[in-house]
Structures are given as structure tokens and as C-alpha cells.
Amino acid sequence: xxxxxxxxLLLAACGSDSxxxxxxxxxxxxxxxxxxxxxxxxxxxxxxxxxxxPVELAADELGEKYGINVEIVEAxxxxxxxGASQAIQTLLNSEDVDALFGPPQSGNALQVAEVVxxxxxxxxxxAQAPALINPEADPNWAFRTxxxxxxxxxxxxxxxxxxxxxxxxxxSTDAYGQTSLEAVQAYAEANGxxxxxxxxxxxxxxxxxxxxxxxxxxxxxAVFMGITAGADTATVTRAMxxxxxxxxxxxxxxxxxxxxxxxxxxxxxxxxxxxxxxxxAEGAMAEISxxxxxxxxxxxxxxxxxxxxxxxxxxxxxxxxxxxxxxDYDAVREAMESVPAVSVRGxxxxxxxxxxxxxxxxxxxxxxxxxxxxxxxGSLSLQGTVxxxxxxxxx
Numbered sequence: 001x002x003x004x005x006x007x008x009l010l011l012a013a014c015g016s017d018s019x020x021x022x023x024x025x026x027x028x029x030x031x032x033x034x035x036x037x038x039x040x041x042x043x044x045x046x047x048x049x050x051x052x053x054p055v056e057l058a059a060d061e062l063g064e065k066y067g068i069n070v071e072i073v074e075a076x077x078x079x080x081x082x083g084a085s086q087a088i089q090t091l092l093n094s095e096d097v098d099a100l101f102g103p104p105q106s107g108n109a110l111q112v113a114e115v116v117x118x119x120x121x122x123x124x125x126x127a128q129a130p131a132l133i134n135p136e137a138d139p140n141w142a143f144r145t146x147x148x149x150x151x152x153x154x155x156x157x158x159x160x161x162x163x164x165x166x167x168x169x170x171x172s173t174d175a176y177g178q179t180s181l182e183a184v185q186a187y188a189e190a191n192g193x194x195x196x197x198x199x200x201x202x203x204x205x206x207x208x209x210x211x212x213x214x215x216x217x218x219x220x221x222a223v224f225m226g227i228t229a230g231a232d233t234a235t236v237t238r239a240m241x242x243x244x245x246x247x248x249x250x251x252x253x254x255x256x257x258x259x260x261x262x263x264x265x266x267x268x269x270x271x272x273x274x275x276x277x278x279x280x281a282e283g284a285m286a287e288i289s290x291x292x293x294x295x296x297x298x299x300x301x302x303x304x305x306x307x308x309x310x311x312x313x314x315x316x317x318x319x320x321x322x323x324x325x326x327x328d329y330d331a332v333r334e335a336m337e338s339v340p341a342v343s344v345r346g347x348x349x350x351x352x353x354x355x356x357x358x359x360x361x362x363x364x365x366x367x368x369x370x371x372x373x374x375x376x377x378g379s380l381s382l383q384g385t386v387x388x389x390x391x392x393x394x395x
Contacts, residue, residue, distance in 0.1 A: 180226025
């Protein structure tokens with residue numbers, strides 16, 4: 001399904017046959033057509049919901065800030081690589097969009113990466129597979145607005161292996177899970193360490209007990225869960241409780257925020273933490289989440305993705321405002337590479353991109369990333385920074 005969403009700043013008059021003369025409205029404001037692709041249907045609609053809604057929010061707020069009219073064109077990829085290919089082809093060929101946002105899932109994004117590179121349009125994505133940003137591509141059209149899975153693995157590696165822990169890895173059998181496993185493997189090899197056990201979970205699986213028993217038999221004391229969906233993380237932690245397996249540390253990623261709290265019980269988040277570079281319960285993240293809830297009547301499922309898409313919109317619309325013509329794709333891409341700062345509700349990230357670095361976040365100051373857990377009521381609880389957790393006091 002392909003639809004157009006038009007809000008207060010959206011121009012319905014802009015057709016699919018855009019040209020340089022069409023990219024400026026009668027009022028003299030540049031007009032952009034942004035294609036948003038994600039799993040509106042399929043097994044993970046939360047990734048779609050928290051892709052389209054932040055783009056809508058940012059179109060209103062940032063379109064006014066930068067003096068740009070924004071038209072949003074939606075495309076459903078059905079949550080599959082094949083669907084992503086069809087959606088991207090439609091957006092690029094039939095809808096002739098000026099920029100692409102998504103797909104938010106790594107496997108689907110990897111499926112369309114070559115087509116996007118070949119066609120040449122600015123591409124903003126929160127998907128975390130490292131291969132999506134190809135440093136050898138010249139030019140590189142992909143701009144990641146989230147951290148990469150290998151950055152996360154570098155950061156959590158110190159936590160996992162601290163104190164001589166025997167580490168096990170549980171990963172989903174998709175692109176994100178596989179790259180998460182490979183990243184932890186690379187960390188272990190680089191530091192002369194060994195992973196005691198590796199177990200995979202099929203998305204949607206309901207039985208993880210045999211894998212839990214193998215983790216326990218391997219003497220695992222710290223588990224890293226590189227899992228795409230919070231529901232699958234809940235399956236894993238439920239099996240741990242049922243089997244009486246209580247590792248000293250369970251580390252996962254921010255995708256746990258989707259569905260985990262609703263599906264899990266307090267015993268499942270015992271000793272469970274995840275690491276993120278952003279403050280999730282205060283500042284810009286909390287402010288955007290509040291506005292999101294006011295507009296849509298519910299809190300965001302994946303607030304980190306909401307933040308990421310908002311940051312991407314800021315970088316892209318800044319670049320269009322500088323160039324003055326969304327159809328000049330090369331000039332817009334170059335302008336994105338020189339954006340001085342991305343601002344999310346007054347929270348700035350200086351020099352987010354460059355010609356040889358299309359990653360919004362870097363893992364250089366890994367000790368400053370934040371460690372989160374859950375309190376007894378299932379609410380987010382800031383445990384401290386990575387440095388704090390590795391210090392004498394611990395988390």
C-alpha cells in the first residue's frame with residue numbers, strides 16, 4: 001500500500017514528476033517529497049509506527065523552522081526484504097521522492113542498499129547493521145541516525161567480560177542479530193577472549209528452554225542478547241526464569257523497549273540492563289515523547305527510533321534549506337556532510353556527518369554511554385554510565 005500524508009506544511013500539488021522548477025512552491029519555499037518506508041503490515045508494525053510519526057512531527061516543527069514545505073509519501077514493506085525492494089522501487093520510480101527514510105529494520109534496509117546507492121538519493125535510516133554505511137562508496141548516500149550494532153558491541157563488551165565473566169550470546173536469526181553476534185565475536189578476538197556459548201532465536205519463537213539449558217551447561221554468567229524485537233527478548237528471559245538460570249548480568253539493546261515490559265514479569269528483568277548513548281527519560285527525548293503522546297494519544301514504543309528520525313529530519317531539512325532545491329541531490333548530500341550541528345529540541349550534536357563518516361554517533365567515548373535497567377514497577381531506571389558500572393560501586 002502506498003499513500004500520501006499531507007499536514008499543515010505539506011503540499012498536495014507536488015506530483016510525481018518533480019523537476020527543479022517544481023521544487024520551489026509559489027510562496028518561494030523549497031518543497032521536498034520524503035519517502036518513508038517500513039512494516040506498516042507484517043509482524044513488527046511498531047517499527048513503522050515509530051518511523052512515520054516522528055517524520056510527521058518533524059515535518060511540522062522543522063519544516064517551519066527551516067522554511068520548507070514537506071510532503072510525506074508512505075510505503076509499506078510488509079516487514080520483508082522483498083516488500084522493501086518493491087516499496088523502494090515505487091518511491092524512487094513512480095513517486096520520484098527526493099529523500100528516503102527507512103526501512104528501520106536492518107535486513108530490509110540491506111536488501112535495498114544497492115538500489116538506493118545506484119539511484120542516488122539522500123537516505124536516512126536508524127537500522128543498525130554496520131554494512132549499511134559503506135566507507136568505500138563514492139558518493140555514499142546513506143546517513144545513519146542511530147548507533148551501529150558494532151559500536152554497541154564495543155561498548156558492552158567491557159561490561160560483559162568484566163570480572164572474568166563467561167559470556168554467552170543470544171542473537172535473533174536476522175541481519176541485526178547476525179551482525180550483533182559478529183561484533184561481539186570481533187570484540188572477543190581483539191581482546192584475546194572467548195565466547196562460552198552462542199544461541200540463536202527465530203523471530204516469533206515461543207520456546208527457548210533448550211538453548212537456556214545449553215547456556216547454563218556452558219557455565220555462562222553474563223549474556224548478551226542481540227535481538228531485534230522486545231517480544232523475543234521476553235521469550236528468552238522467560239525461559240531463563242522457568243529453567244532457574246540466573247546469570248549475573250544480562251545485557252541487551254534499546255529494542256527491548258518494544259513490547260518487553262508488557263510481556264515480561266519482574267523476575268525477567270532481574271540483572272538486565274541495556275546501553276544507549278542518549279538520556280531516555282529526560283531532556284529532548286522526554287520532550288519529544290510527551291509531544292508524541294499528546295498528538296497520537298499514546299507513548300512511543302521505540303523512543304530511540306523517534307529521536308533518530310527526528311535527528312535525521314533536522315540534518316536533511318537543514319541541507320535542503322542551504323541548497324534551496326531538493327532536486328539537486330548531490331548538492332543536498334554534500335550539504336548534509338557539512339551540517340554544523342543536528343539539533344533535537346535544543347539538544348545539539350556537533351558535526352554529525354562528514355564526507356567519510358555518515359554515522360551520527362561514534363563509540364569513541366564509550367565510558368560516557370548510559371546504562372539502563374527496570375525498577376520494580378517496570379519503569380526505566382538509569383543505573384549510571386558505563387564507567388560507573390565498571391567502577392568499584394558498580395551499577
